[in-house]
Amino acid sequence: MSFPPSQTVAVYGTLKRGQTNHALLADSRYLGRDRLEGVALYHLGGYPGAVEEHSGxxxxxxxxxxxxTLRSLDRLEDFDPENRRxxxxxxxxRKTRFGATWVYLYNRPVSHKRRLSGNWPPS
Structure with missing residues (x-):
């Protein structure tokens, strides 16, 4: 898969500043904060997962x-464009105030997971 020279990505969990995987964004430019509507956050153990939910x-x-960096993030998030299932x-x-932005959404059921307030780490 071919990628443009640079793109934007929205992160909500262990990739955020001060979190365990933030080093993967070392060569990236921080643009700012935003809030994604229509997405809810769930606790998956040591990391969160966001899923599309109207009320979140x-x-x-x-x-x-x-x-x-995008290829590294794909590996971290276990995203394979050739095997999405x-x-x-x-x-x-997803749309953000910075324009169209990539976000990683959890691809498994969350019915037995704890829903979070929309912030990571949980309080």
């Missing part, structure tokens, strides 16, 4: 990322 919203940080997360485009 999630706090995100938005970054401009290189194609190399088996992917743990799906990369989908």
């Amino acid at each position: 919203s999630v706090a995100v940080e938005v970054y401009e990322v290189s194609a190399r 088996q992917s743990l997360f799906l990369r989908k485009e």
Whole structure:
């Protein structure tokens, strides 16, 4: 899969500043914060997962990322564009105040998961 030289990605969990996987964004430019509407956050253990839900919203940080970084994020999120059904997360485009932005949405049922307030880490 080919990527443009840079794109934007919205992160809501372990990729946020101060979290365990933030180092993957070391070569990325922080654009700011936003809130994604129509998305709810669930506690999956050591990390959260966002799913499309009409009544939810999630706090995100938005970054401009290189194609190399986007490929690294795809690996972290277990997203395989050639096998979307088996992917743990799906990369989908959502509107933010910074324009169209990629976000990783959880690709499994959440019926037995605890819903969060829309912020990670949970309080």
